[in-house]
Amino acid sequence: MLNEIAIISGKGGTGKTSITACIIPFIEDLVIADCDVDAPDLNILLPGRITETIDYVGFKRPIIDYDKCNGCGVCYQSCKFNSISEDIVINKSTCEGCKVCEYVCPTDAITMHDYTIGKIFKRDTYYGPMVDARLIPGEESSGKLVAEVRKLARLEAHKEEKSIILIDGSPGIACNVISAITGVSKAIIVTEPSVSGLHDLKRVIKLVKTFSVDAKVIINKYDLELNLAKQIKDYCELEEIEVILEVPFDKNMVLSISDLKIPSINNIPFFESQKWHDFISYLIQN
Amino acid sequence: MKIAILSGKGGTGKTTLSVNLFSSLNKVTLIDADVEEPNSHLFLKGNTYHEEDINKQYPVVDHDLCTLCGKCGEFCNFNAIIPAKKKVLVFDDLCHDCGGCKLVCPTNAISYTDKAIGKIFYQSVGDNKQFLYGRLTVGEVSGVRIIEYLKNVTKKEEVLLIDSPPGTSCSTVAAIEGSDYCIIAAEPTPFGLSDMRMVVELLREQKLDFGVVVNKSNLGNDDIYKYLEEEGIELLENIDFREEFAKIIARGELLVDHSEYVRNIMNSIIKKVLGETYA
Amino acid sequence: MKIGICASDHTPESLVANRFARAPYFAVYNSETLDFAFFNNTAKDEGSGAGGKAVKVLGDLKVDIVLVPELGPKAIDALNAFEIKSYQYKQGKTVREALYEYFEKKLPEMLDASVKGKH
Numbered sequence: 001m002l003n004e005i006a007i008i009s010g011k012g013g014t015g016k017t018s019i020t021a022c023i024i025p026f027i028e029d030l031v032i033a034d035c036d037v038d039a040p041d042l043n044i045l046l047p048g049r050i051t052e053t054i055d056y057v058g059f060k061r062p063i064i065d066y067d068k069c070n071g072c073g074v075c076y077q078s079c080k081f082n083s084i085s086e087d088i089v090i091n092k093s094t095c096e097g098c099k100v101c102e103y104v105c106p107t108d109a110i111t112m113h114d115y116t117i118g119k120i121f122k123r124d125t126y127y128g129p130m131v132d133a134r135l136i137p138g139e140e141s142s143g144k145l146v147a148e149v150r151k152l153a154r155l156e157a158h159k160e161e162k163s164i165i166l167i168d169g170s171p172g173i174a175c176n177v178i179s180a181i182t183g184v185s186k187a188i189i190v191t192e193p194s195v196s197g198l199h200d201l202k203r204v205i206k207l208v209k210t211f212s213v214d215a216k217v218i219i220n221k222y223d224l225e226l227n228l229a230k231q232i233k234d235y236c237e238l239e240e241i242e243v244i245l246e247v248p249f250d251k252n253m254v255l256s257i258s259d260l261k262i263p264s265i266n267n268i269p270f271f272e273s274q275k276w277h278d279f280i281s282y283l284i285q286n
Numbered sequence: 287m288k289i290a291i292l293s294g295k296g297g298t299g300k301t302t303l304s305v306n307l308f309s310s311l312n313k314v315t316l317i318d319a320d321v322e323e324p325n326s327h328l329f330l331k332g333n334t335y336h337e338e339d340i341n342k343q344y345p346v347v348d349h350d351l352c353t354l355c356g357k358c359g360e361f362c363n364f365n366a367i368i369p370a371k372k373k374v375l376v377f378d379d380l381c382h383d384c385g386g387c388k389l390v391c392p393t394n395a396i397s398y399t400d401k402a403i404g405k406i407f408y409q410s411v412g413d414n415k416q417f418l419y420g421r422l423t424v425g426e427v428s429g430v431r432i433i434e435y436l437k438n439v440t441k442k443e444e445v446l447l448i449d450s451p452p453g454t455s456c457s458t459v460a461a462i463e464g465s466d467y468c469i470i471a472a473e474p475t476p477f478g479l480s481d482m483r484m485v486v487e488l489l490r491e492q493k494l495d496f497g498v499v500v501n502k503s504n505l506g507n508d509d510i511y512k513y514l515e516e517e518g519i520e521l522l523e524n525i526d527f528r529e530e531f532a533k534i535i536a537r538g539e540l541l542v543d544h545s546e547y548v549r550n551i552m553n554s555i556i557k558k559v560l561g562e563t564y565a
Numbered sequence: 566m567k568i569g570i571c572a573s574d575h576t577p578e579s580l581v582a583n584r585f586a587r588a589p590y591f592a593v594y595n596s597e598t599l600d601f602a603f604f605n606n607t608a609k610d611e612g613s614g615a616g617g618k619a620v621k622v623l624g625d626l627k628v629d630i631v632l633v634p635e636l637g638p639k640a641i642d643a644l645n646a647f648e649i650k651s652y653q654y655k656q657g658k659t660v661r662e663a664l665y666e667y668f669e670k671k672l673p674e675m676l677d678a679s680v681k682g683k684h
């Protein structure tokens with residue numbers, strides 16, 4: 001059975017993508033799904049060949065046929081998202097595609113059309129197949145796009161007979177995060193010892209608890225503020241969520257990434273420790 | 287003057303920059319528009335003197351009038367209303383409040399009712415300073431309405447700082463819209479550069495003026511500076527990484543309260559963006 | 566009676582799907598004619614609210630019972646409203662095996678959300 005592992009975080013900047021990258025070289029039989037579509041950065045450390053590019057169509061958006069439009073303004077009055085201006089021009093960046101304007105237009109001047117809002121890439125990397133996506137800036141990452149990336153990753157896993165999918169999820173608690181953890185076997189939450197880290201961790205734990213998924217926490221850079229690391233541990237204990245790993249701060253992690261090298265295979269002592277290997281064993285067990 | 291502070295998705299010190307700039311100014315209002323993960327209040331510790339619910343509307347079906355014709359369900363693009371065997375199901379958290387189902391219902395069975403999707407908090411910080419932040423309820427689909435509300439109640443402020451949602455989503459667009467200047471908080475790592483490029487693309491598309499503050503400038507490489515130069519983007523300031531800074535931020539304290547170095551940097555940014563009189 | 570099963574492919578020998586709303590196919594077994602039919606799950610590509618929509622697809626197919634992996638709170642509400650009973654299968658079985666286990670009364674009925682709901 002497929003073992004799908006999602007790495008998520010409450011807030012950005014906790015090192016979620018770096019941790020995901022560090023895991024990759026230690027797992028064989030892997031398909032990588034970068035579902036952090038707002039910051040799809042894994043490919044930077046995993047150069048590889050793009051084998052396929054697929055247009056991603058979001059929802060439909062209205063197009064006005066000005067030959068038919070009589071300027072009555074009904075669409076402008078009806079759009080609850082202020083996405084049609086008084087002079088009847090559609091503002092694409094705020095339109096939610098609800099099609100109310102199409103419905104109310106008396107002259108049938110408005111029709112809804114598919115709209116490409118991003119691209120999905122399939123790649124061949126040294127560590128296995130990878131699927132990631134990139135949105136046109138200003139577009140909303142949606143649960144649907146994340147589901148699409150995961151679906152392609154699963155097809156890839158099936159085709160290449162891989163047994164593990166590693167998902168780099170989005171930070172936060174929005175619908176794209178929900179899509180990244182629906183149906184996974186393990187969710188790993190990466191946090192950092194700071195008041196904002198703890199604050200956001202609480203929100204993400206609240207979300208994860210609505211799913212029946214095995215969730216564990218990693219405290220990254222835990223030694224930067226031991227006091228808060230302790231508070232996070234206490235909180236996790238209260239919520240009965242195990243802190244499976246505490247990663248010390250090491251400048252060399254950042255420097256390694258700047259050199260485009262995956263830190264875990266770049267002579268950083270932590271990744272030779274028993275703790276790290278135990279963590280990997282936990283990930284790969286079915 | 288409306289100044290938006292934003293960053294790529296990866297958490298590059300956007301909030302740190304916002305709250306420290308706020309603390310370096312005398313007469314200023316800050317709004318934390320990052321309503322999914324509001325954090326600024328953790329640093330400012332102001333007094334909340336007022337709270338407000340932000341509502342959206344969602345449909346309620348009068349089952350005496352409803353004939354279960356199915357039209358509302360066919361119309362709704364978000365699967366928020368689904369006519370079933372004996373009743374019409376409404377999933378209020380999926381509803382985008384577009385008003386469509388009421389329009390298509392042939393029997394007038396649909397009306398709307400309010401539901402809170404989040405809150406806005408008003409805080410005073412010292413004498414001349416105001417801080418507002420919003421928070422979206424966990425599980426709600428969009429915070430754009432809260433952001434628009436925050437911006438609306440502060441539209442007359444003389445100096446307004448907007449801590450914007452990270453990344454390039456439509457809530458970011460809502461937060462930065464109408465700004466006079468945007469400050470991007472970036473990091474000189476390959477991830478940081480890649481995330482920042484997307485923000486730059488967005489700001490150019492929105493035709494907004496902007497400059498960059500490079501945070502943790504001693505932890506990375508030169509690629510970001512090459513990029514800024516090639517693209518002709520203004521580099522406002524660099525802020526070094528120091529372990530003590532990380533500790534101060536982690537505890538929820540302000541860098542300007544602890545470091546002369548950071549105070550000078552904030553003043554320099556203020557001079558460049560707002561002009562001499564404010565520094 | 567019609568029994569729906571979430572399927573990963575369109576044959577009785579394919580594995581059951583590991584997700585409900587985004588299952589690729591719905592198998593529908595008709596206990597009068599003893600036939601399987603397979604339908605594309607049109608809800609799987611929905612941007613939002615796939616759970617409720619998937620139940621509507623099953624409702625339109627006139628399914629009385631559905632065999633599922635896990636269910637979200639919305640899907641549970643919708644199944645109740647469409648008066649469709651649900652039973653939970655184990656992963657790794659084929660569509661046919663899941664159906665037999667249902668007939669042998671080995672599958673537990675889902676009375677509550679296996680996914681603990683927000684409301």
Ligand code: SF4
Pocket residue numbers: 061062078079080081082083084090094095096097098099100101102384
């Ligand atoms: S589709 Fe909806 S949101 Fe978009 S312009 Fe039309 S009415 Fe407005």
Ligand code: SF4
Pocket residue numbers: 064068069070071072073074075076088104105106107108109110
């Ligand atoms: S409702 Fe139709 S006819 Fe009227 S202004 Fe809009 S597009 Fe033109």
Ligand code: SF4
Pocket residue numbers: 098344345361362363364365366367380381382383384385386387388
């Ligand atoms: S108001 Fe719009 S989004 Fe909400 S249920 Fe009605 S049609 Fe759907």
Ligand code: SF4
Pocket residue numbers: 347351352353354355356357358359369374390391392393394395396
């Ligand atoms: S459109 Fe009106 S009458 Fe038809 S099902 Fe919906 S609520 Fe009932």
